[in-house]
Amino acid sequence: xxxxxxxxxxxxxxxxxxxxxxxxxxxxxxxxxxxxxxxxxxxxxxxxxxxxxxxxxxxxxxxxxxxxxxxxxxxxxxxxxxxxxxxxxxxxxxxxxxxxxxxxxxxxxxxxxxx
Amino acid sequence: xxxxxxxxxxxxxxxxxxxxxxxxxxxxxxxxxxxxxxxxxxxxxxxxxxxxxxxxxxxxxxxxxxxxxxxxxxxxxxxxxxxxxxxxxxxxxxxxxxxxxxxxxxxxxxxxxxxxx
Numbered sequence: 663x664x665x666x667x668x669x670x671x672x673x674x675x676x677x678x679x680x681x682x683x684x685x686x687x688x689x690x691x692x693x694x695x696x697x698x699x700x701x702x703x704x705x706x707x708x709x710x711x712x713x714x715x716x717x718x719x720x721x722x723x724x725x726x727x728x729x730x731x732x733x734x735x736x737x738x739x740x741x742x743x744x745x746x747x748x749x750x751x752x753x754x755x756x757x758x759x760x761x762x763x764x765x766x767x768x769x770x771x772x773x774x775x776x777x
Numbered sequence: 778x779x780x781x782x783x784x785x786x787x788x789x790x791x792x793x794x795x796x797x798x799x800x801x802x803x804x805x806x807x808x809x810x811x812x813x814x815x816x817x818x819x820x821x822x823x824x825x826x827x828x829x830x831x832x833x834x835x836x837x838x839x840x841x842x843x844x845x846x847x848x849x850x851x852x853x854x855x856x857x858x859x860x861x862x863x864x865x866x867x868x869x870x871x872x873x874x875x876x877x878x879x880x881x882x883x884x885x886x887x888x889x890x891x892x893x894x
Contacts (some may be wrong), residue, residue: 665821695880704887706866710880719882723826751820762810762874763829764881 664688666769668754674775675744683739683772687756693759694737695766696729700750708752711737712760744776779804779871779878782886790859791893797844798854798888800869808874811845811852812882822885825867828852830874856890864892 667686675681678710687694707721711731722728726745731737741748751773760768790796800873802811810842828836828845835843840860844853856863869885 665778679789693880695882697882705882705884707881707883712880718877720877721881753820753822755822760880761818762872763827765824765827768814771820773820 668769672773684752685737691733691756693757695755698752779883781885785888789891798853810872813854814868829894853892
């Protein structure tokens with residue numbers, strides 16, 4: 663009965679380093695979403711996975727950002743060559759099947775600080 | 778692209794009183810869903826209430842209700858009998874019912890609600 667979990671809770675890295683953020687969705691949920699929350703931009707959509715369909719990557723801000731979802735469950739968001747503007751809280755959410763009416767269940771987020 | 782506007786960065790209310798949070802949105806779509814999410818200091822977003830655009834009846838969930846005005850593209854949240862635990866950041870969100878942007882929620886900037894004892 664666990665909710666969405668994310669790791670790490672907090673991550674401090676140096677500019678130019680790569681980071682990986684992990685999301686474990688609710689068991690059985692086929693839809694998974696990544697959002698970014700920052701003071702300057704508010705809450706922004708990044709990427710959406712739905713089952714075996716090609717993901718909607720249209721929200722990724724640059725080619726330094728990528729995400730994958732293995733086995734239809736765990737997802738990893740990777741940021742290469744981090745920049746200070748990447749500092750934000752990265753939120754993951756999952757929903758049952760991706761329907762527009764569905765509740766998206768959010769994890770507690772990963773706070774990323776790029777020095 | 779759809780935009781969601783919350784014009785009140787901060788609001789406050791006395792415990793047991795009623796408060797209304799405002800939200801407007803801009804869209805050319807006729808079929809969509811609207812949501813209010815709450816984010817306490819723990820950062821975990823929690824769904825408060827949702828509204829289907831094709832329904833004229835306003836949604837209610839216990840102490841929470843909405844005033845949905847489709848023509849005006851307005852979607853306000855009313856919290857009755859406010860409790861200390863209601864203190865949080867509240868986000869209004871829009872989601873298309875179909876199309877290429879189906880997967881995403883569009884969020885407003887949020888309203889920080891303070892509840893005074």
